[in-house]
Amino acid sequence: xxxxxxxxxxxxxxxxxxxxxxxxxxxxxxxxxxxxxxxxxxxxxxxxxxxxxxxxxxxxxxxxxxxxxxxxxxxxxxxxxxxxxxxxxxxxxxxxxxxxxxxxxxxxxxxxxxxxxxxxxxxxxxxxxxxxxxxxxxxxxxxxxxxxxxxxxxxxxxxxxxxxxxxxxxxxxxxxxxxxxxxxxxxxxxxxxxxxxxxxxxxxxxxxxxxxxxxxxxxxxxxxxxxxxxxxxxxxxxxxxxxxxxxxxxxxxxxxxxxxxxxxxxxxxxxxxxxxxxxxxxxxxxxxxxxxxxxxxxxxxxxxx
Amino acid sequence: xxxxxxxxxxxxxxxxxxxxxxxxxxxxxxxxxxxxxxxxxxxxxxxxxxxxxxxxxxxxxxxxxxxxxxxxxxxxxxxxxxxxxxxxxxxxxxxxxxxxxxxxxxxxxxxxxxxxxxxxxxxxxxxxxxxxxxxxxxxxxxxxxxxxxxxxxxxxxxxxxxxxxxxxxxxxxxxxxxxxxxxxxxxxxxxxxxxxxxxxxxxxxxxxxxxxxxxxxxxxxxxxxxxxxxxxxxxxxxxxxxxxxxxxxxxxxxxxxxxxxxxxxxxxxxxxxxxxxxxxxxxxxxxxxxxxxxxxxxxxxxxxx
Numbered sequence: 001x002x003x004x005x006x007x008x009x010x011x012x013x014x015x016x017x018x019x020x021x022x023x024x025x026x027x028x029x030x031x032x033x034x035x036x037x038x039x040x041x042x043x044x045x046x047x048x049x050x051x052x053x054x055x056x057x058x059x060x061x062x063x064x065x066x067x068x069x070x071x072x073x074x075x076x077x078x079x080x081x082x083x084x085x086x087x088x089x090x091x092x093x094x095x096x097x098x099x100x101x102x103x104x105x106x107x108x109x110x111x112x113x114x115x116x117x118x119x120x121x122x123x124x125x126x127x128x129x130x131x132x133x134x135x136x137x138x139x140x141x142x143x144x145x146x147x148x149x150x151x152x153x154x155x156x157x158x159x160x161x162x163x164x165x166x167x168x169x170x171x172x173x174x175x176x177x178x179x180x181x182x183x184x185x186x187x188x189x190x191x192x193x194x195x196x197x198x199x200x201x202x203x204x205x206x207x208x209x210x211x212x213x214x215x216x217x218x219x220x221x222x223x224x225x226x227x228x229x230x231x232x233x234x235x236x237x238x239x240x241x242x243x244x245x246x247x248x249x250x251x252x253x254x255x256x257x258x259x260x261x262x263x264x265x266x267x268x269x270x271x272x273x274x275x276x277x278x279x280x281x282x283x284x285x286x287x288x289x290x291x292x293x294x295x296x297x298x299x300x301x302x303x304x305x
Numbered sequence: 306x307x308x309x310x311x312x313x314x315x316x317x318x319x320x321x322x323x324x325x326x327x328x329x330x331x332x333x334x335x336x337x338x339x340x341x342x343x344x345x346x347x348x349x350x351x352x353x354x355x356x357x358x359x360x361x362x363x364x365x366x367x368x369x370x371x372x373x374x375x376x377x378x379x380x381x382x383x384x385x386x387x388x389x390x391x392x393x394x395x396x397x398x399x400x401x402x403x404x405x406x407x408x409x410x411x412x413x414x415x416x417x418x419x420x421x422x423x424x425x426x427x428x429x430x431x432x433x434x435x436x437x438x439x440x441x442x443x444x445x446x447x448x449x450x451x452x453x454x455x456x457x458x459x460x461x462x463x464x465x466x467x468x469x470x471x472x473x474x475x476x477x478x479x480x481x482x483x484x485x486x487x488x489x490x491x492x493x494x495x496x497x498x499x500x501x502x503x504x505x506x507x508x509x510x511x512x513x514x515x516x517x518x519x520x521x522x523x524x525x526x527x528x529x530x531x532x533x534x535x536x537x538x539x540x541x542x543x544x545x546x547x548x549x550x551x552x553x554x555x556x557x558x559x560x561x562x563x564x565x566x567x568x569x570x571x572x573x574x575x576x577x578x579x580x581x582x583x584x585x586x587x588x589x590x591x592x593x594x595x596x597x598x599x600x601x602x603x604x605x606x607x608x609x610x
Contacts, residue, residue: 021391021431053416056392057362084389086326086582087361108584111358111415113451114560115584123583126326146418148453149584255419277391278428279413279420279454 005168005192006102007210009201009225010078011035011217012047014260015055015063017275023059027272029070031218031264034305036076039225040217043072044105046080048146048173049215049257054277057088061095074100078139078213082107086123090130093138103137103168105213110147117155124159128166136166143173143196150174153182160191171213172196177203184208198224199247202240205231215256216247219263219302246300253291258283266292267302310473310497311407312515314506314530315383316340316522317352319565320360320368322580328364332577334375336523336569339610341381344530345522348377349410351385353451353478354520354562359582362393366400379405383444383518387412391428395435398443408442408473410518415452422460429464433471441471448478448501455479458487465496476518477501482508489513503529504552507545510536520561521552524568524607551605558596563588571597572607 013035016027032043045067046052046060055063060079068074081092081104089106096104106127108120128136140159144150151170160167172180173196180200183193184207192210195201201212201224217224220243227239250259258276262283265273274282283291318340321332337348350372351357351365360368365384373379386397386409394411401409411432413425433441445464449455456475465472477485478501485505488498489512497515500506506517506529522529525548532544555564563581567588570578579587588596 048416053389054391054414056390056396059390059392084358085361085364086359087364091361109359111353111451112584113453116586119584119586122586126583146416148418278431279417279424281421281424281427 005210006042006076006078007192008041008228009039009211009217009221010042010044010194010213011040011221012044012049012213012215014218014257014264015050015052016273017277018272019275021275021277023055023063024272025063025066027270028063029067032067032072033070035217035221036072037304038221040221041211042076042078042102044078044080044171044213047105047213048143049218049260050080051257051277051280052080057091060092064096064099068099075102077101078103078105080105080107080141082109082141084109084111086126089127093127093136094131094133097131097133097136100135103139105139105141105171107141107143107147108149108151110149113148115149117152117158120149120151120155121158125162128163137168138166139169139171139192139194140167141171141173142179145173145175153179156183156191157186160186160189164190168192169194169210180204180209181207197247198227198243201227201243202231202236215260216243216250218260219250220246220300245298246295249291249294249298252294253287254283255280259291262288262291263295264302264305268305310515311347311381311383312497313346313533314344314516314522314526315347315349315499315518316345316526317349317354317518317520319523319562319569320355320357321578322582323577324580326580326582328360328368329577330368330371332575333368334372337372337377338375340522340526341377342609343526345526346516347381347383347407349383349385349476349518352410352518353448354523354565355385356562356582356585357385362396365397369401369404373404380407382406383408383410385410385412385446387414387446389414389416391431394432398432398441399436399438402436402438402441405440408444410444410446410476412446412448412452413454413456415454418453420454422457422463425454425456425460426463430467433468442473443471444474444476444497444499445472446476446478447484450478450480458484461488461496462491465491465494469495473497474499474515485509485514486512502552503532503548506532506548507536507541520565521548521555523565524555525551525605550603551600554596554599554603557599558592559588560585564596567593567596568600569607569610573610
């Protein structure tokens, strides 16, 4: 993990499944190649939108190894590795570090609720010590709307001070701009702050952030990348408004993961993309039709998919 | 899993750790033997109070195999096997069924929030089909205060009808007596309803329930078992009041798991029992002193520990 920092737009890549609900490595690799060709700086595989927490350890390792074998530079990969169980977070993080990944995106252990900052600090400390690999780079993953267990700003600060160099950044999926602003105060200390949604991208860049890691990048990567590349230009707010419009449509017709898969299935003309693993369910047909209709009306496309 | 039903008091056994935070099979086996000797009908190892979701798959399998090898009849065991990831729930459930366990206590997949009953039904269905073992017996584990994802009564009914014989019971840790009452309506259809706390034990037995699976049984098993055995007697309400008093004290001084371990450490004169795995932390010394003091005042003891 000695590669230069990843900055820009990263996609938490959706995971394709076969009809038997097994991960499909070939569709996965094709989608990853398309995302990188469209301008994604990197891939945060095994994020929330990847249904990563519905994947077993071996499934994650196999997909990651296959992706690297397919030619993706591990320096562009930040796989999610945070599990409930300490030894599993350690195993996945050590595996990613050994493969040469740019870093790992690490959820806090999320089963027990109302845990203390001290307990979460000990958890991250124990993982770092057990992995014991100087190449390890951790991006803290704060997503209280799903994990319920968050990573409060004072804990981020404590971890950054205790493990400088190892704690590399944070993904803020709180949806609370005030929290992202509070994190940006640590950008000068080397904390790379990624917005968890493209709707905060321009503001995040203006505040000294590093980019965004966002569901929307699965289907709208090029336009989001334009906001990242041109954020200093006078036209940036108009570009931001454009990606906001698409995001609003994506969110309006049902759960995000099923919507992303329906959109991908439609534009790739590949129905297999609709498959989700339980406990998720596919978007009902009527909702998918409405979603696609609105996207087409807005001039949305997925060129080259 | 052809043994007769387990009815009575089951302990979600606390899991001892070494100073290096590894599970300690010998302390675990000793505590299990004590619980059975004290009157527990069975052991729901790897429950919430077992820190099961902080254990890796291999750690759970090793502890379970060691417990059976130590002489505990698998017909008295209902290990927790519900994980976020489908293949892991399948692996643990198949392992328990192959060992001859009485059943498995199965959390719903709990990372994604706000999932539909249809999605949860598909999840349980897929697990049952993948395990593909006629010996599999599932106790549904409803604990919304921790997992956030619950198992609503209509879903319990649907699963019971779709998989009669396989869906064997439910543990209701909602803390909501109205929910337990609603579940008891299915007792006649073969659903064994376990209260998730001893405070509901007498009411649950009066309503046709099967017993309780409760944190408190880790430290107060004999008294709780007396309520189970004598619930029809005129003295039952006084016995219930006695175990309620102890439960109230156990809950009054901090998080339950750390409290159970502190009490066990004190009465076993074995400080190693205090160790919890992150993200949990031990009970602060002052809280432990207050807790032990109140328990002693109430005449509490753990004879033979």
